[in-house]
Amino acid sequence: MLEAKLAMSEAMVRVRFAPSPTGYPHLGNIRTALFNWVFARHNNGFFILRIEDTDVARLVEGATDVILESLRWLGLDWDEGPYFQSQRLELYREAADRLLKQELAYKCYCSTERLESMRQEQMKRKQPPGYDRRCRNLTREQRAEMEASGITPVVRFKSPLEGQTSFNDLLRGQIIFENSTLDDFVLLKSDGYPTYHLANIVDDHLMEISHVLRADEWLSSAPRHVLLYQALGWQPPQFAHLPMILGADRSKLSKRHGATAITEYQEQGYLPEAMFNFLVLLGWALDDKTELLTREEIIKHFSLERISRAAAVFNKDKLEWMNGVYLRGLSSEEFAQRAIPFLEKDLQTAINRPLDIGYVRQLMPLAQERARTLAEVPQLSEFFFVEELEYDVGLLLSKTDKAEAIRSLQASVARMDSLKDWNAAPLEAVFRPLAEELKLKTGVFFGLLRVAVTGRTAAPPLFQTMEVLGKERCLKRLRAALDKLVV
RNA sequence: GCCCCCAUCGUCUAGGGGACUAGGACGUCAGCCUUUCAAGCUGAAGACAGGGAUUCGAAUUCCCUUGGGGGCACCA
Numbered sequence: 001m002l003e004a005k006l007a008m009s010e011a012m013v014r015v016r017f018a019p020s021p022t023g024y025p026h027l028g029n030i031r032t033a034l035f036n037w038v039f040a041r042h043n044n045g046f047f048i049l050r051i052e053d054t055d056v057a058r059l060v061e062g063a064t065d066v067i068l069e070s071l072r073w074l075g076l077d078w079d080e081g082p083y084f085q086s087q088r089l090e091l092y093r094e095a096a097d098r099l100l101k102q103e104l105a106y107k108c109y110c111s112t113e114r115l116e117s118m119r120q121e122q123m124k125r126k127q128p129p130g131y132d133r134r135c136r137n138l139t140r141e142q143r144a145e146m147e148a149s150g151i152t153p154v155v156r157f158k159s160p161l162e163g164q165t166s167f168n169d170l171l172r173g174q175i176i177f178e179n180s181t182l183d184d185f186v187l188l189k190s191d192g193y194p195t196y197h198l199a200n201i202v203d204d205h206l207m208e209i210s211h212v213l214r215a216d217e218w219l220s221s222a223p224r225h226v227l228l229y230q231a232l233g234w235q236p237p238q239f240a241h242l243p244m245i246l247g248a249d250r251s252k253l254s255k256r257h258g259a260t261a262i263t264e265y266q267e268q269g270y271l272p273e274a275m276f277n278f279l280v281l282l283g284w285a286l287d288d289k290t291e292l293l294t295r296e297e298i299i300k301h302f303s304l305e306r307i308s309r310a311a312a313v314f315n316k317d318k319l320e321w322m323n324g325v326y327l328r329g330l331s332s333e334e335f336a337q338r339a340i341p342f343l344e345k346d347l348q349t350a351i352n353r354p355l356d357i358g359y360v361r362q363l364m365p366l367a368q369e370r371a372r373t374l375a376e377v378p379q380l381s382e383f384f385f386v387e388e389l390e391y392d393v394g395l396l397l398s399k400t401d402k403a404e405a406i407r408s409l410q411a412s413v414a415r416m417d418s419l420k421d422w423n424a425a426p427l428e429a430v431f432r433p434l435a436e437e438l439k440l441k442t443g444v445f446f447g448l449l450r451v452a453v454t455g456r457t458a459a460p461p462l463f464q465t466m467e468v469l470g471k472e473r474c475l476k477r478l479r480a481a482l483d484k485l486v487v
Numbered sequence: 488g489c490c491c492c493c494a495u496c497g498u499c500u501a502g503g504g505g506a507c508u509a510g511g512a513c514g515u516c517a518g519c520c521u522u523u524c525a526a527g528c529u530g531a532a533g534a535c536a537g538g539g540a541u542u543c544g545a546a547u548u549c550c551c552u553u554g555g556g557g558g559c560a561c562c563a
Binding site for chain 2: 018019020022052054055057058108110112115116119122123125126127128129130131154156169172175176177178181182183185186188189190191193195196197199200215216217218219220221222223241243244246248250251252278281282283284285286287288289290291308309310311312313314315317318319320321322324328369370371372380428431432435441442443444445446447449450451456457458459460461462463
């Protein structure tokens with residue numbers, strides 16, 4: 001019984017996403033969250049959210065909210081948390097005290113100025129920068145002296161001076177570091193807050209995290225973490241360092257790369273389901289051909305073994321394509337629902353709000369076929385809403401001369417006037433023969449009508465557009481076009 | 488400078504010794520469809536970084552070089 005329980009808890013997957021609220025999460029951060037979440041769901045495990053707010057100086061107001069919002073947007077629900085490290089300071093202090101007591105850590109009184117100039121000097125001499133361990137072996141007297149001078153010390157870890165530290169990375173195999181390349185890093189800052197290294201280890205242990213799936217950039221500090229686990233006598237979790245997502249210039253994603261915050265993609269009209277699908281494909285693939293997968297399929301098939309080791313460059317074109325596919329896959333009702341906020345927000349202010357929902361529903365399918373993002377919908381459909389079309393007369397005359405355009409439009413007005421059944425099919429049944437009568441190619445004639453009716457040369461199919469616009473609007477617009485030509 | 492990771496079309500990737508004249512997707516180009524646009528369909532161009540080694544056989548294994556990335560804070 002006990003054994004069964006042990007085996008079970010051993011197999012229990014508990015992963016965490018542990019962002020720091022020093023900025024808004026970008027694609028890379030969220031991809032890490034997503035891999036953790038999918039891994040948890042695949043294994044019927046737990047996905048834990050932990051906010052690593054131990055840097056008081058760099059804390060960004062509202063960042064935590066944006067983190068939560070980003071996760072919610074993508075449907076990455078968490079089973080525990082959010083925990084806040086700022087509320088757990090006592091735990092880190094206890095761990096640091098223990099290490100101090102066991103002489104596995106020591107207090108360091110060096111000033112930041114000294115450390116800075118030391119680093120400068122090391123760089124100048126092309127030496128690897130790192131703490132020179134001046135305080136590592138202070139005598140009792142020296143320490144008393146420092147304490148007396150009122151300096152608030154930091155606590156540093158006593159890294160082993162020789163030997164190796166290694167661990168098995170689930171993606172990369174055995175990773176070995178020479179201890180001599182590690183310096184005595186800080187565990188506890190002088191403000192009483194822990195550094196990432198300490199807090200991370202304490203929490204991962206206390207929260208019984210089974211797998212740490214984090215970005216590649218952490219690989220270099222992994223030996224410090226392993227050493228810390230050893231010093232504290234704890235079993236380290238399994239590590240997997242995920243490939244990073246790079247910007248188009250192949251460097252680490254940062255503010256420089258434009259739309260970094262994931263919430264901006266929401267504003268730009270991307271669907272969370274498309275983003276989810278796209279993101280999982282950045283570093284993971286099911287097979288040699290599947291690109292489109294539902295969330296359920298992803299959960300079902302996800303595995304660490306199929307994660308690639310190489311960093312990936314974010315390819316926005318592909319995201320856009322995929323978003324378009326998801327957009328077209330929506331029911332027209334669903335599409336309308338999602339597009340309406342964008343219409344309300346971006347349609348020109350001269351257009352009355354609230355919009356006529358019935359009318360919106362009618363025209364949405366025409367935009368749905370063409371949009372790659374929801375943000376494009378207002379632009380694609382604006383001509384449906386404006387009272388007066390604004391366009392250059394020249395557009396009417398791009399394929400015909402003036403006399404012919406006038407003659408054609410007049411004939412069209414006459415036919416329209418007498419048309420009872422205002423639908424795409426009957427409209428086409430009227431205008432196709434009319435083109436023949438006018439001795440115009442359909443391309444030319446329909447092109448003329450298109451400009452008159454939409455003010456553009458590129459628009460949804462003419463007769464469907466006319467159907468949605470309605471007889472009154474169409475007549476009005478043809479007459480407006482005639483006015484433009486006659487004047 | 489030191490340490491670590493990585494390396495297949497422009498980009499995302501499949502490939503885990505013979506099934507590879509290296510597959511798919513985005514993008515690009517061409518054609519078809521067509522009242523324009525979009526979508527769709529068909530096709531084309533496009534990659535195993537280089538050099539050694541192992542092997543009957545290497546995109547696949549090993550080594551070196553080169554290239555790219557990351558780290559080296561009282562930041563995470």
